[in-house]
Structure formats: structure tokens, C-alpha cells
Amino acid sequence: MTNVIKNSIPNTVTCLNLFSGCIACVMAFEAKYELALLFIILSAIFDFFDGLLARTLNAHSIIGKDLDSLADDVSFGVAPSLIVFSLFKEMYYPASMEFIAPYLPYAAFLISVFSALRLAKFNNDTRQTSSFVGLPVPANALFWGSLVAGAHDLLVSENCHPVYLFILVCLFSWLLVSEIPMFSLKFKNLSWADNKVSFIFLIICIPFLVFLGISSFAAIIVWYILLSLFTRKSK
Numbered sequence: 001m002t003n004v005i006k007n008s009i010p011n012t013v014t015c016l017n018l019f020s021g022c023i024a025c026v027m028a029f030e031a032k033y034e035l036a037l038l039f040i041i042l043s044a045i046f047d048f049f050d051g052l053l054a055r056t057l058n059a060h061s062i063i064g065k066d067l068d069s070l071a072d073d074v075s076f077g078v079a080p081s082l083i084v085f086s087l088f089k090e091m092y093y094p095a096s097m098e099f100i101a102p103y104l105p106y107a108a109f110l111i112s113v114f115s116a117l118r119l120a121k122f123n124n125d126t127r128q129t130s131s132f133v134g135l136p137v138p139a140n141a142l143f144w145g146s147l148v149a150g151a152h153d154l155l156v157s158e159n160c161h162p163v164y165l166f167i168l169v170c171l172f173s174w175l176l177v178s179e180i181p182m183f184s185l186k187f188k189n190l191s192w193a194d195n196k197v198s199f200i201f202l203i204i205c206i207p208f209l210v211f212l213g214i215s216s217f218a219a220i221i222v223w224y225i226l227l228s229l230f231t232r233k234s235k
Contacts, residue, residue, distance in 0.1 A: 009057060010053045014050040014071050016046045018075065020039045021074040025074065031090065034149045040142060044075075044142065047071070072137055073112065077119075084148070085106070104166065110169055110170065110173045111144070114176045115137045118135075118136075118176040133180070133182070134176055134182065135176050135225065140172055143217065150214035175225065182224070208220050
């Protein structure tokens with residue numbers, strides 16, 4: 001009985017990730033962007049701890065990997081898609097684009113599709129044991145949730161053209177499945193030499209968190225991508 005309970009703990013936490021992600025989807029569909037971001041953050045916390053608990057308790061299960069991918073695509077694929085879908089619905093469309101206004105919001109679901117492809121790739125890519133290839137889906141979801149919640153008034157104003165948002169959706173969808181190496185924040189020790197990139201990343205994140213408020217996560221994800229590109233070129 002003890003082993004059954006122990007082996008069920010990681011999957012229970014994964015289910016909490018899924019549950020939180022479903023609520024994020026509802027909040028996104030209702031254009032309650034700050035709440036959607038909050039539940040995406042909760043999903044990311046659960047996503048971190050399910051893997052940690054599985055390793056700590058040595059409680060890996062046959063269904064755990066598939067369940068984790070399903071939960072992640074809802075929390076970090078469908079939820080940000082619905083955030084962008086709702087935003088597209090609110091945006092100002094110039095007269096020349098009124099004919100496409102009812103259809104353009106559905107482009108947001110490219111995020112869901114490419115998140116699923118990213119997760120499938122991750123599950124079968126042996127190169128991603130200690131780092132990533134392509135943008136991780138939680139980072140992508142945090143970017144969209146933070147951007148829309150923090151810069152909503154600007155995004156729905158006449159100053160933001162819907163085409164700009166569509167291009168951004170395409171760019172981040174591509175980043176999910178790209179071959180760009182991106183570092184992991186997993187620390188094996190506290191040595192500066194072994195974790196220099198991670199330390200630099202975290203230090204620069206501090207002013208973002210202090211001064212940018214809700215938009216800080218979007219800025220942090222952009223900083224993460226840029227630093228990954230810089231360290232890739234410097235190798």
C-alpha cells in the first residue's frame with residue numbers, strides 16, 4: 001500500500017498541473033488574462049515538482065511521461081493559444097483587414113500545435129537530458145501570459161497592428177521546434193565556472209522583476225532566448 005501511494009504522488013501532481021491548466025484555459029477564453037497567467041504559473045510549479053518528486057521517490061510510472069506531455073500541452077499550449085485568441089478578438093482592425101478579422105484569431109492555435117510537436121520532440125530527443133533544443137513550452141506560455149496581461153492596453157490600441165501579433169505567433173511557434181540550443185537552469189553545484197550562464201541569467205532577471213511587474217516574465221523569456229543565442233555563437 002505504501003508503494004502504491006508513493007508511486008501515485010508524481011502523477012497526482014501532474015494531474016494538478018492539468019487541472020490548473022484547464023482553469024487557465026477558461027480564464028483565457030473569458031479574457032481574464034491576469035488570472036490565466038496566475039494559473040499558468042501554478043501549472044509551471046506543478047510541472048517542476050512532478051519530475052522532481054518522481055526522481056526523488058524513484059516513482060517513475062509507465063503512464064507518467066505521456067500524462068506529463070498531455071498536461072503540458074493543455075497548460076502551456078492550449079492556454080496561451082486561448083489567451084492570444086481572445087486578444088485577437090479584442091484588437092483594433094483597420095478597414096483594410098475587416099474581412100479577415102473573424103478568421104485571424106484562429107491563427108493563435110498554431111501555438112498549441114507547435115507546443116505538441118515540441119513536447120513529442122522532447123520526449124524522443126536524447127540531446128535534451130541536461131539542456132534544451134528549442135524553446136521549452138512553459139517558457140513560451142509564460143511569455144504570452146505575461147505579455148498580454150501586462151501590455152493589454154497597448155496591444156488592443158490602434159498602435160498595435162494585428163499583423164504584428166500574427167508574426168510574433170509564427171516566430172514563437174518556430175522557436176518551439178527550432179534547433180537552437182537553450183540552456184537549462186538545473187544546478188549540479190554552486191560553482192560559478194560550471195553555472196556561469198545560469199548565474200548571469202538570474203542576476204539580470206532581478207531588475208526585470210523589480211521594475212516591469214506582470215510584464216517581467218515576457219522580458220525574462222526574451223532575455224533567456226537572447227542569452228541562449230549569444231552563448232551558442234560564443235562556443
